[in-house]
Amino acid sequence: MTTRLSPAIACSRMYNLSPKISGLWDRLFHWLSSQSGIDIEVILHAAPAPLSELWSRPDMGAVFMCGFPFSRVAAAERPVPLAAPVSLADWAKGQPVYASHIVAARDKLFAEADLATLRWGWTVRDSQSGYNAPREFFAEIANGRSVRETTGPLLNPRGVVEAIRTGAIDVGAIDAYAYQLLELHEPDMIAPLRIVATTRPAPFPLLVAARQQPSERINALQAALLEAHRSPEGHDILSSLGLAGFAKPDIAAYDRLPARAKAIDDLLGGPW
Template sequence: MYNLSPKISGLWDRLFGWLSSHSGVDLEVIAHAAPAPLSALWARPDMGAVFMCGFPFSRLAAAERPMPLAAPVSLADWGEERPVYASHIVAAHDKPLTESDLSAVRWGWTVRDSQSGYNAPREFVAALGNGRSVRETVGPLLNPRGVVEAIGAGTIDVGAIDAYAYQLLEMHEPDMIAPLRVVATTRPAPFPLLVAARQQSPETIAALQGALLGAHRNPEGRDILRSLGLAAFAEPDIAAYEQLPARARAIDVALGGAW
């Protein structure tokens, strides 16, 4: 989900290597690059620590969900020192758009089961006075990189990028987002969480969770977190995730079938 470049992927590899060492759980880092579907990854019975978007997590029955481990707390201001994130509405740097223009432009979206790339921008548009007038949308663009490329190609005028993904790009790949500017930021939502397969033993779950929640108290762990723009991992607030389907239904009503 956040393997945005080889450099950033290397930082995640370092985190998961540290996690394996400090939890005592043998973790193998595997590649699962787009367009491979994330749903296939989330279904693996050997899943040890994998990011999962809160919206698909919330739509599963409690008995079918992967086991929640921890959710990140970003160092960015929008993180509010809590395990929440948002989406940035971005446009080309040379495109003179304001929030008042956003109901009359071409929107891009990533995948329909994404909170950050689909529901968050739709919720933003629904809050506009004339949000129902948005009719031209382009998708699926799969991930933040697809949104960046579509804006660069002129296929879309605006799109939503997970604010944490944008933070990572600002830190490590600034050239990738140099052609973009942030027009607006959406309402916060619970951060994508790290999950493990239900088939893992309670001892494995506890070991992984304990290491993640304590990472900010370990000198090496804290250094790795900082390299990823994170302050810490926190225990996920499951009740907050369970509000996401109701938010999505309210968006559907507000937009009247648009998108």
């Protein structure tokens, strides 16, 4: 007698920036289920539910995970990396990397040299794009100066946008791919903002599966993702998400993130 497996979950929580964008991810996951032959249940796991709870679920099939928390899990206990997106944006240069845009109110003018004197916002401390990337950028321009004032956690890009809109902060960082999605589908949300600078690249948040998933499921999901750009329907879905395709994650690049974070702490004298 064959035991029927429960559905694997898929979740794009990190990039569910609006109902419209969430619907595009749902379309990708439904296509992935059809192509791989794996029964997939799409879930929201909406904020403020902790992402750590999502990433510990044994039924993960294709779930976005930030590279920094991924890098801090012991290799033997990590979720299984499936694929990392490759953005169509110029900053990606055809590689599975991303960056953060340092953003400010469109009508608030200042030079890059003034950034060290402004009030900064951050999302959560285990975020590469919303915390480590802006701190690294700040350390490189501050010339040993301390940050004037910081505000956080703002949780996500929407929190950064709102804090700038209300004047609670002067500048903050938004994941450059999240910004790309907003430009494509929700331009009004970022209309009050301007990009002041862009941070150094880092490995893109990756889609992962739980180690408890059967290897046959993992292999089928990974193969479908890596070949998605070759299918006319897959290519159309990827284009709607601003993606060229998916690539195999460079695990060594993720493993370097903790050392980068420590170097930032050393330069700034501790966390924000």
